[in-house]
Amino acid sequence: MDTFYTDLLCVGAGLAGERVAVAAAAGGFDSICLSIVPPRRSHSSAAQGGMQASLGNCCMGQGDCPDVHFADTVKGSDWGCDQEVARLFAETAPIAVREMAFWGIPWNRVVPGKSIYYKAGKQYEKVEAAERSGAIAARDFGGTAKWRTCYTSDGTGHTLLYTMDNEVVRLGVTVHDRVEALALIHDGITCMGVVARCLKTGKLRAYLGKATLIATGGYGKLYRESTNAVINWGDGAAVALDTGLVPIGNPEAVQFHPTGIVPTNILVTEGCRGDGGTLKDVNEERFMNIYEPAKQELASRDVVSRWMTHHIRIGKGVPSAYGPHLWLDIRHLGAQHIKTKLREVEEICNEFLDRDPITQLIPVRPAQHYSMGGVRTDKDGAAYGLKGLYAAGEAACWDLHGFNRLGGNSLAETIVAGRIVGEKIVEYLEGRQTEFKTSVVRQAVNREQERIEGLIGSTGKENVYELRAAMGDVLMDRVGIFRNQADLQGAVEKLQVLYDRSKKLGLRSTSVHGANPELGTALRLPGMVRLALCIAYGALTRTESRGAHAREDYPERNDRDWLKRTLAYWKNEGDPLPVLEYEKPSTVWQMPPGERGYGSTRIICSEDTEICIPKPETN
Amino acid sequence: MSGGVTMGRTLKFNIFRFNPEDPASAPRMDAYFLEETEAMTLFIALNRIREEQDPALMFDFMCRAGICGSCAMMINGRPDLACHTKTKNLPAEITLMPMPVFKLVGDLSVDTGTWFRAMNEKVQSWIHTAKRFDPGQEEERMDNALAEEIYEMERCIECGCCVAACGKANMVPENFMGAAAFNRIARFMIDPRDERNNDEYFEVVGNEDGIFGCLGLLGCEDTCPKNIPLQDELGMLRRKMGFSQVKHLFRALLPGKKMA
Amino acid sequence: MMADETISRVGPDRTEAYLDLLQMVTGVVLVAFMWAHMILVASVNLDLGGGRVMNVIARFFEATYMAQVGGPVIAAIMLAHFVFAARKLPFRAREQKAIWKHSLNFNHLDTWLWVIQAATAFIILIMGCIHMWTVLTSLPITAAKSARRIQGGWWLVFYLVLLPMIELHVGIGIYRIGVKWGFIKRAHRKALHRFENRLTLTMIGIGVVTLFTFLVLTKA
Numbered sequence A: 001m002d003t004f005y006t007d008l009l010c011v012g013a014g015l016a017g018e019r020v021a022v023a024a025a026a027g028g029f030d031s032i033c034l035s036i037v038p039p040r041r042s043h044s045s046a047a048q049g050g051m052q053a054s055l056g057n058c059c060m061g062q063g064d065c066p067d068v069h070f071a072d073t074v075k076g077s078d079w080g081c082d083q084e085v086a087r088l089f090a091e092t093a094p095i096a097v098r099e100m101a102f103w104g105i106p107w108n109r110v111v112p113g114k115s116i117y118y119k120a121g122k123q124y125e126k127v128e129a130a131e132r133s134g135a136i137a138a139r140d141f142g143g144t145a146k147w148r149t150c151y152t153s154d155g156t157g158h159t160l161l162y163t164m165d166n167e168v169v170r171l172g173v174t175v176h177d178r179v180e181a182l183a184l185i186h187d188g189i190t191c192m193g194v195v196a197r198c199l200k201t202g203k204l205r206a207y208l209g210k211a212t213l214i215a216t217g218g219y220g221k222l223y224r225e226s227t228n229a230v231i232n233w234g235d236g237a238a239v240a241l242d243t244g245l246v247p248i249g250n251p252e253a254v255q256f257h258p259t260g261i262v263p264t265n266i267l268v269t270e271g272c273r274g275d276g277g278t279l280k281d282v283n284e285e286r287f288m289n290i291y292e293p294a295k296q297e298l299a300s301r302d303v304v305s306r307w308m309t310h311h312i313r314i315g316k317g318v319p320s321a322y323g324p325h326l327w328l329d330i331r332h333l334g335a336q337h338i339k340t341k342l343r344e345v346e347e348i349c350n351e352f353l354d355r356d357p358i359t360q361l362i363p364v365r366p367a368q369h370y371s372m373g374g375v376r377t378d379k380d381g382a383a384y385g386l387k388g389l390y391a392a393g394e395a396a397c398w399d400l401h402g403f404n405r406l407g408g409n410s411l412a413e414t415i416v417a418g419r420i421v422g423e424k425i426v427e428y429l430e431g432r433q434t435e436f437k438t439s440v441v442r443q444a445v446n447r448e449q450e451r452i453e454g455l456i457g458s459t460g461k462e463n464v465y466e467l468r469a470a471m472g473d474v475l476m477d478r479v480g481i482f483r484n485q486a487d488l489q490g491a492v493e494k495l496q497v498l499y500d501r502s503k504k505l506g507l508r509s510t511s512v513h514g515a516n517p518e519l520g521t522a523l524r525l526p527g528m529v530r531l532a533l534c535i536a537y538g539a540l541t542r543t544e545s546r547g548a549h550a551r552e553d554y555p556e557r558n559d560r561d562w563l564k565r566t567l568a569y570w571k572n573e574g575d576p577l578p579v580l581e582y583e584k585p586s587t588v589w590q591m592p593p594g595e596r597g598y599g600s601t602r603i604i605c606s607e608d609t610e611i612c613i614p615k616p617e618t619n
Numbered sequence B: 001m002s003g004g005v006t007m008g009r010t011l012k013f014n015i016f017r018f019n020p021e022d023p024a025s026a027p028r029m030d031a032y033f034l035e036e037t038e039a040m041t042l043f044i045a046l047n048r049i050r051e052e053q054d055p056a057l058m059f060d061f062m063c064r065a066g067i068c069g070s071c072a073m074m075i076n077g078r079p080d081l082a083c084h085t086k087t088k089n090l091p092a093e094i095t096l097m098p099m100p101v102f103k104l105v106g107d108l109s110v111d112t113g114t115w116f117r118a119m120n121e122k123v124q125s126w127i128h129t130a131k132r133f134d135p136g137q138e139e140e141r142m143d144n145a146l147a148e149e150i151y152e153m154e155r156c157i158e159c160g161c162c163v164a165a166c167g168k169a170n171m172v173p174e175n176f177m178g179a180a181a182f183n184r185i186a187r188f189m190i191d192p193r194d195e196r197n198n199d200e201y202f203e204v205v206g207n208e209d210g211i212f213g214c215l216g217l218l219g220c221e222d223t224c225p226k227n228i229p230l231q232d233e234l235g236m237l238r239r240k241m242g243f244s245q246v247k248h249l250f251r252a253l254l255p256g257k258k259m260a
Numbered sequence C: 001m002m003a004d005e006t007i008s009r010v011g012p013d014r015t016e017a018y019l020d021l022l023q024m025v026t027g028v029v030l031v032a033f034m035w036a037h038m039i040l041v042a043s044v045n046l047d048l049g050g051g052r053v054m055n056v057i058a059r060f061f062e063a064t065y066m067a068q069v070g071g072p073v074i075a076a077i078m079l080a081h082f083v084f085a086a087r088k089l090p091f092r093a094r095e096q097k098a099i100w101k102h103s104l105n106f107n108h109l110d111t112w113l114w115v116i117q118a119a120t121a122f123i124i125l126i127m128g129c130i131h132m133w134t135v136l137t138s139l140p141i142t143a144a145k146s147a148r149r150i151q152g153g154w155w156l157v158f159y160l161v162l163l164p165m166i167e168l169h170v171g172i173g174i175y176r177i178g179v180k181w182g183f184i185k186r187a188h189r190k191a192l193h194r195f196e197n198r199l200t201l202t203m204i205g206i207g208v209v210t211l212f213t214f215l216v217l218t219k220a
């Protein structure tokens, strides 16, 4: 078996993983990045709309600063985030954006003079100042007080990731693509690396690092309908959970994006609404202006998704062979705008819907989009439970997003957290000698080897793909946008049955040569179901509504009892359920809980004087 | 995913099968049949074949939205992204082959990762500058029109279609840089942040493996799923690289002058 | 070798750039020559009262020694062009197999154009040399002499083969120079390719008429 040694092992070569590797390389340390796909194909490349940083260059962003960005983020999170982290983030974001510009991103720039823009379907005029000409521009996104989202057309994630990988190539960072981490190697105290499977040869490998980073992205593909890429299975969270020592923070905080296209759930960016697109119903009438007079289409994602679901439920959806949906209208933005600032959207509509967004409406419906939860870390990115283990990006619960992430904040998170966590890892690595205990390594590898042999020789009858689909259905139908006791209880029970069944898998393809895709799915399925159980059980237990977690039977945000973060552990493989613990979301309360200014206003106030000035601020 | 109204056609898929890791495997074509459904793409079709008929079938998908470049393959002889290819635009018999030039991983899956990493190293795909990043400084200004021009070239998704479609790359798979590399060079050439001069670019592409090895076959231009203006970029590159050398020629020929 | 090292450090190896430029330049010169040649020969179709125009022009070229000198020069340029262009041709069996397989599977217009270019090149090389040898070793050129050759039958067949070969090669060649060097832009490629096709057909048409004229010249 091949064994690789390095200083920093990055599991994941998306934006977060690569940014950390770049920081390590800049600090003089070796790293190896593992990735299931070539790094530039990581899901970061699919992000379209943009990333937030309070540069305040354009006229609609004037007066923006980290304070405002911080406040927007905390409100967006429904006070579920770590405010210390949010502050750090808001302050670093402008530097991170400029650094990316320095490395080569072709950010869209301020064009001086008059131009028109649309908001909520109406046309307005703005004048950009000549002295800001050529500075990095920004567009409008949901839940923000200012235009703050820096962008390159609607390929922001793509340009960010390509530029980041250019740095990786320049610095000579090693990348092993088509390698999938299966398990962490640890002795109960320190993490030493991972056991991985090479997806070219099918062989197991050991990767040993003085520090290990989990940056495997989100776990949207647990759900049936998700905007995520097909490899977003949540491997990183699953292998961390699997240790029994590392908790998943806020697993129940799952974001649905308002505009997945029907039927394929491919995302069309929030930039569509940011640039003035509107949502319409079966009568081709707008409705967000009625439900949310202030922010209208640009309320935060959780809020818009809920109103859309509500609107469909009261019969205003457009019937189709794939169930009811609503319309997104960007026709009034005009061909010129669509062809330059929303060209991926145009392409997606033409290619996947046979529709021309310049003249036709786009069928949309909320779809799973983002996992706010993930491997719980402290503000340095160090995971709870194991020394030498870090996490960053969507895989982590650093906790910038709390119960709802703002659009544009997660691309920003990847490079900001990557920058900060990378520096912390360099500090950790300096002068560190890690002893890789061969017995521990061998044991970890043997365990995976036995799992593989067990599956190959299994006499089980359960079909991998059927179980995976069943899990996706349970989450989608019962742990979706609106949640309630009965559905969630049922979800937990069904998932437990699936978990048992996942131990009796039978493979039809028993080759041990090469990738064997069925074996790959079988190996990760139990971990996926465990993660799904964390989501469902976390949601069942949290009897309040906060951000994206909306309980029909507990519609209020309950700061008195629930201003706390879920920590889900899976202590033993045989356990039927995760163990849930809770912690306060932050030690820093620069912004006491209050109203968001959009969405529901039902709040049960906290009585904790440490976090709350007794009377909540309105506004 | 498999839901949807059937369209009345039974599709026949002839799919290349070979697992180079398995000593018992030999290259062959396998046939599969599927009822066509509404809005069916090759992404949907291949996943159904794997889940329902042949769980060993190897292929690559990621974004399933035409933006990550994972799923390029030869579809009835032409390279294209499988995920954005609708079956309704294809005949009832569909032949799927892995892309040539790239190393075969298995069945329809090829190793584009190694190839593109080498490409990026070869063209030194990064901004070359003597400056250092100063976190306290504002960003350098840039004209928005130029930013958009750079983005136009930056849109390449490294799918490899242009390489598979190139006769030259098929003839000399080990050496020829391919249109994606030329596009990348062109992208840095117009970027004022990159301080490389023409001679430095020439060092990278001014040779038989580079732009002067390109035969102008335009298979790249005609297949690029992102519609990158490869023809125009390659023309610009050949002109710049070719004509800029004429002055060196004159300098070398002029008596009394040292080559410098 | 110190000297070599210095040179290689001074600048990149520019050979390929020069060769590619020369390939283009010789190509353009040859195209210009071929069009001029075709028009000159076609002037046999015209009779402005003082006999065939072709005779007048031919006499002028010989009187000024342009044919005697120009002929070998053209021959030399053609040879040079062949040397420059042939370095792109696949001579190894593996490469030839690859390009055939690719062309057949891919079935793509511009790839076929190149294959045609390469194939016609070899025919032109051989036939062009035979033709030039014949004409240049039996100066002066007169319409009557040419007509006699063509009425012999074998030369008619010869030209009927060479004519489309050379016109295809010329037409495709000039179009390909346009796209390769970026003179023809994406926006105009289709239109210009159509134009090139028409031009090729027209030139072949004129050539056929010319051959017919030669065939019937003295008989008429």
Ligand SMILES: Cc1cc2nc3c(=O)[nH]c(=O)nc-3n(C[C@H](O)[C@H](O)[C@H](O)COP(=O)(O)OP(=O)(O)OC[C@H]3O[C@@H](n4cnc5c(N)ncnc54)[C@H](O)[C@@H]3O)c2cc1C
Binding pocket: A011, A012, A013, A014, A015, A016, A017, A034, A035, A036, A037, A039, A042, A043, A044, A045, A046, A047, A048, A049, A050, A051, A052, A156, A157, A179, A180, A181, A182, A215, A216, A217, A218, A227, A228, A229, A235, A236, A267, A269, A369, A370, A392, A393, A394, A395, A407, A408, A409, A410, A411, A412, A414
């Ligand atoms: C369609 C879409 C659009 C979006 N648009 C925006 C936007 O406009 N603005 C914004 O801010 N955010 C956006 N987001 C969110 C944002 O793109 C992601 O949250 C972010 O890019 C995640 O980056 P990452 O580095 O954490 O993970 P990823 O980019 O997903 O990278 C994960 C990496 O981990 C690797 N990996 C996974 N599992 C394993 C394993 N077991 N072993 C080894 N490697 C593994 C993968 O190969 C990959 O390299 C969007 C998300 C989606 C889905």
Ligand code: HEM
Binding pocket: B215, C023, C024, C026, C027, C028, C029, C030, C031, C032, C034, C078, C081, C082, C085, C086, C088, C089, C117, C118, C121, C122, C123, C124, C125, C126, C128, C169, C170, C172, C173, C174, C176, C177, C180
């Ligand atoms: C009078 C006769 C000829 C004319 C007018 C002519 C013209 C041209 C032109 C314009 C091109 C395109 C050049 C380029 O792409 O840079 C070309 C290409 C080519 N020519 Fe000729 N040529 C002639 C004779 C020949 C001969 C005798 C050969 C030798 C066998 C030859 C071989 C080639 C080849 C192989 C190419 C393709 C190269 C390429 O396009 O990359 N040509 N020719």
Ligand code: HEM
Binding pocket: C037, C038, C041, C042, C067, C070, C071, C072, C074, C075, C078, C124, C127, C128, C129, C131, C132, C135, C136, C141, C145, C146, C147, C149, C150, C155, C159, C162, C163, C166, C206, C207, C208, C210, C211
């Ligand atoms: C400088 C050299 C050349 C001279 C002086 C010359 C002269 C002539 C003459 C006199 C004819 C009339 C027919 C005949 O007499 O047999 C002719 C015809 C022809 N030549 Fe040439 N030629 C030259 C070079 C070439 C070359 C290089 C080619 C192509 C490779 C070529 C292709 C032809 C063809 C195809 C015809 C038939 C014309 C038609 O059908 O209109 N010639 N040439």
Ligand code: SF4
Binding pocket: B155, B156, B157, B158, B159, B160, B161, B162, B163, B179, B180, B183, B223, B224, B225, B226, B227, B228, B230
């Ligand atoms: S240039 Fe086009 S075809 Fe080539 S790799 Fe890039 S996107 Fe694919």
Ligand code: F3S
Binding pocket: B162, B165, B166, B167, B168, B169, B178, B179, B213, B214, B215, B216, B217, B218, B219, B220, B221, B234
């Ligand atoms: S197909 Fe190949 S030969 Fe040149 S024009 Fe494109 S790279």
Ligand code: FES
Binding pocket: B060, B061, B062, B063, B064, B065, B066, B067, B068, B069, B070, B071, B072, B081, B082, B083, B084
């Ligand atoms: S799967 Fe991403 S381009 Fe096809």
